[in-house]
Amino acid sequence: MIYKLFMSVYKEYLLLKRDLGGVVILFIMPLFLIITVTLIQDNTFKTISDAKIPILLVDNDKGKVSKTVYENLSKSDIFSVVTKIDDETLTEIQARKAVFSGKYQLAIVIPKNLSLDLQNKIDQNVEKIVSSLGMTDTLAKKENSKIFDQKEVKLYFDPAVQMTFKNAVMSSIDKMISQIETHSIYTAFQDQLGENSASFEQKSFITFKEIVPKVNDREIIPNSVQHNVPAWTLFAIFFIVIPLSINIVKEKTQGTFVRLRTNPVSSLIVLGGKTVTYLIICMMQFYMMVAVAVFLFPHLGLPSLHIEGKLILTSIVALFSGFAAIGFGILLGTIAKTQEQSAPFGATATIILAAVGGVWVPVFAMPRVMQIIAQSSPMNWGLNAFYDVLLRNATFSAILPEIALLFLFFIGTITIALLYDKKKRAV
Template sequence: MMYKLWMSVYKEFLLLKRDFGGLIILFVMPLVLIITITLIQDSTFRTVTESKIPVVLIDNDKDEISKSVIENLNKSGQFEIVSSLDGKNLTENSAKEAVFKGKFQLAIIIPENLSKDLQLKVNQNVDKIISNFGIGDLSEEPKKDSLPQIINKKEVRLYFDPATQATFKSNVKSSIDKMISQIETKSIYATFQEQLGEGEEPIFEQESFITFKEIVPTVDNKEILPNSVQHNVPAWTLFAIFFIIVPLSINIVKEKGQGTQIRLLTNPVPYSIVIAGKTITYLVICMIQFYLMVLVGMYLFPYLSLPTLDLDGKFFLMSVVALFSGLAAIGFGILLGTIAKTQEQSAPFGATSVVILAAIGGVWVPVFAMPKVMQVISHISPMNWGLNAFYDVLLRKADAVEILPEIFLLLLFFIITIFIAIQYDKKKRAV
């Protein structure tokens, strides 16, 4: 039995050797893919975090609020404030026109007398509260005929480039709203202080009582922050592993078309041995793909100014996940090759199915960013199981026990697809 299995493996290697160019493509194209995608994503990440976005700011207030907005925008380190274009001071109309033509992503228009009118409104509200509590100066008779000054609402106008993403708009709006809310709160405290306080000592605490702090995993008191390499190497390794479905299914269809399968059936070799030979052969290819990806992440990426892939203490578990992911891909490829009748059926369907499994599995778009329906559907993709297992090991510091559910699903997927392939082959030969 072992001799038959070995000869089956040897046959598969001979078939691959005949198409040496195709074999090289299996290894080279995934490497080109992972390098390209990682460079693009890392460059995008650095652009967002390191470079400044020019923002037009028209300051019609020239008082406390506008000064605070400018100060906070400068402190954020993400924006570069622009007030002139081609040597001319920008107005609201010229700023709007420049933004709508795509020269700037954002224009902020601060209205006139914003700080002054806000203080007047706060004074009115505070005076009303104090008078209702009877804390005001009783020696002064209220003037019945005097009416409070009507202060119209102010609006800070924001102009966005039509091509700007919705998330950027939402972030800018919430940031500016937070700035102005803090200024309003401080004005209210200061006015109460002026009306009720004695001396210079503050009677109200003006610092935020509730703050937010992000807690991330740490090793040796150092924060573990995921980078583009840690996300891309697992994702595109899985994509490369599952793309083995295409050449595997095509080879099986070729054997049926060339009569190789019939010659194999005339020998006392069960179909399970033939499948085992294919499984071992293509599993070796999948593992070579994985190790090439790892080597690129560890040794080539630093020369491309990319983060280094750190697999310290995780190499074995990552290899286990790659192994079972390869089994799942091979099972699907064998099933497709067994069912398909022509290469025109197996090749397009195999390539399309890999793309679909990658899309719903979270390789391209994170699962949490998908609609609720797609988040549920993503759980049926073996790429999703493999990706979660990779992330558990690489980012969440999981041990062998914690990745067992994903490993079990990948193995079960392999067993089910192989079982269906064997049963389909038996039924077809019986007919």
């Protein structure tokens, strides 16, 4: 039986050898993919970025608020502030046109008299509070309260920018304005109570501190490499579906499968040979990806993949992910009648599984319905297992459920393929 299995593996090797170009593509294209995507996404994981996003600032206020907004944005590691175009001070019309045409991603328009009206409104409100407490001259003539119109800070966004970018910018601007208002209120109270009154502590009382996992007293900070290497390695492993299904269809159309059936060899031996052969390819893909992430990425200005002490567990995850991909490929090759059916369907199905599984968009950012559907994607199981090992320092027992699901998927697809083939031959 071992000899038959070995010869079945050798037969798969000969098939692959006939198409060396296709085999090379299986290894080269995932490498280009992982390098390109990681380079593109690296800045989103960095706290300091060399490439700043230019934003337009139209200052109609010329006061304290606009000055503070300008200073805070200028200090930002993300934005560079543009107030002039062609040495001319920006107007709202120019800014809107530049943003809506796609030349800039964002324009901020500070309304006229924002600082003055804000200070007057705060002074008026503080004076009311102080008066109600009986801390002012009761004989003084009370002035009628003035009504101040609400001010709007206008934000113009390029229609092509993502909603996450919009929300982040609006939150940042809102925080800056709130800090200015708070500072102004404290200052107004201090002025009303007199110079001899105790000064207010204006430092933020509540602060935020991120607590991240530690290994050997060293913080493990997630980066683009830790997210992209597992995701796109899985994508590459599942792309094995295409050549595997095509080879099975070739065997059927060229009569090779019929000749195999005439020999004293069971279907399990034939499928075992395919499984072993393509598992070797999957693991070679995985180790090549890891080698690139560990040794090449630092030379490209990217973080190195920290895999010390985790190589065995990640190898196990890659192995069982390979099982799932091979099972899906065998099922597809068994059902498909022509290469024209198997190739496009395999490519499309792999992309759908990747999209649903969280390779492109995190599952938590999906609608509730898609989050439920994502739980059925084998790529989601493999991705969670990789993240558990690389980012959450999980043990083997913690990833056992995902590994079991991947292997059950393999068993299920192989069983369906065998039953379908048996039924088709019986007809």
